[in-house]
Amino acid sequence: MKRVHNFNAGPAALPFDVLKRAQEEFINFKDSGMALMELSHRSKEYDQVHEKAIADLKELYHIPNDYEVLFLQGGASLQFAMIPMNFLSSEKVGNYSLTGSWSEKALAEAEKLGKTAIISSSKESKYNYIPNINELIPTDDAAYVHITSNNTIYGTQWAEYPDLGDIPLIADMSSDILSKEIDISKFSMIYAGAQKNLGPSGVTVVIVKKDLLKDIPSSIPTLLNYQTHVKNNSLYNTPPTFSIYILSLVLDWVRAQGGVSAIEKINHEKASLIYNCLDESNGFYTPHAQVGSRSNMNVTFTLPSEELTKDFLAQAKELGFVGLAGHRSIGGCRASIYNAVPIESCEALVAFMNDFKTKY
Template sequence: MTYAYNFNAGPGALPSEVLQEAQEELHNFQGIGASILEMSHRSKPYEAIHNEAQQLIKELLELSSDYDVLLLPGGASAQFCMVPINFLTKGKTAGYVNSGTWSGKAWKEAQKIGKTLVLASGEKEYFKRLPDLNNLGIPRELAYVHLTSNETIGGIQYKSFPDTGDVPLFADMSSDIMSRPIEASKFALIYAGAQKNIGPAGVTIVIVHRPLLERIPEAIPDMLSYNVHAKHNSLFNTPPVFSVYMVNLVLKWIVNQGGLPEMAARNRQKADLLYHVIDTSGGFYRGLAHKDSRSMMNITFGISSPEIENKLLVELEQEGFMGLKGHRDAGHLRASVYNAVPYEHCKTLAEFLADFQKRNG
């Protein structure tokens, strides 16, 4: 079977070894005579998968025992409202870093819940450069500081994170979690949709510092309470069983490949390869993000004219490349090179782009 060159921004590529393992186990999981798709979430086989996934997340991020890992439905977009519902309590203000589309959506949802403050914004730079986090001027009474580590649409990514002192630091890491080592202990809460680096769509990882749960009001609906989900080990209602199963397989794949340091080395190599083609094209291709803010996950670029861009997109599709048309909010082109995208696919894309320039430059 011939596979496409998958550069989709999400759901993104999954490791071929993981897909093969899932296929082999689909009809008869571990010899029990039933599929994981039809298994009770209260069964011992599923609970083992569930608990192992939580533990692997903690181990890969080197989290201490006072963190809980939740496996929730709803996507990262549900967290945009769950975060302020849980922590933006009466009389408090939440601080947001507005770095692009997704951080902007999170901020707008929070405004519906309570008072917010924009600590830094990249709007004047058209969200092509990250807002500076060095001098945020964080009021001590803030409920939390929220940022987005990687903006998939603009193709910008933070390389380091601020010290927010006594104010809890929250992050949406949907598009770069498990792509590199991070100092996870800086954060009181991290959330991430799985469908880019660690699995298929359907499950969202929420990592929360346990003392933070004590701040959550009891009056909010149970399904929206992180405290309720933590007390029930994310089994308060039926979890997205198959998605959790797939996340567990991907996490084990990451461990077997060498962990987060190896993921970071591979991802840097892939990104550098494509940025080199853009930067040495003499202006035929142009990177959309400022060089000091470029993402290792989402390489965004334009081309010399709309007509040539359309021609390139047609030829890419004909040659088996998927997902290179940019987001509707930004246009142009975008190559997402998540963990499971092989270097060889990036090399093939780089060679194709160079050849296209020779033929059309």
């Protein structure tokens, strides 16, 4: 079977063991005589999948008991609007840290719904660094502070998170959730599209502190109100059952690797391999992100010319390296090395990069 080196930014690589298991169970799930996609979301067979996924995520990520875990739809993009709809009152201000395109989009949605403030930004440097957490000073009337923990387009990542006291910290962790250990209690809410580290596209995970939910206005449309999904265990409407099933298998795989701490160690090794290659290339490869802000999920870099970049990407594709083109908004190259990308793929990429540099 032909398998490429998958460096796509999302939807992204899934663990091969997960794909094999899903294939084995596809036609006749748990002797039900049906594929899981055919099962009612109210059936006992699916209910076991649903409850196990929630329980496993809580266990693997050490989520405290005063948090809810929700499986929603609409991707992180819908959360950009749901957050201010639920938590931004007319007397308060939504505080945003701008570190890339996705935080800009989150801010743009909030601006349609209430008052906002930009309390830190690296836009002036083309988002090549993460602002110092000591400079993240909320406004006096802050409803919450919103950050994007990892920036896929620019290849930057928060190495530490601010302690804001009573002000809720909300993080879009779509591209680095479950890639490293974090202290969940620092956050009032974490949300993530699954299609990088958690599973396939179609399901969005929300981890939200119960205290944050108590003042949601009753005027919020039913399906856009977090309380609706809490009260109905994410089953108010038909959930993306197959995506949640694959997510559950990914969590099994994470446990088999030794848990999140083991995954974090491997991710650091993968990223170090590629960053060392960039740093030792004598300027042939230039990283976009500043040291100290570099992402362990998305390694972004440029070559000396557009012509060389095209040659690099063409030759990489011929050799089975997929998804290395940078985002269309900034160009260059990007290697997305999420949890399921094996270290062997990173080693093969580094070997190709060194060979390409030598030839040119």
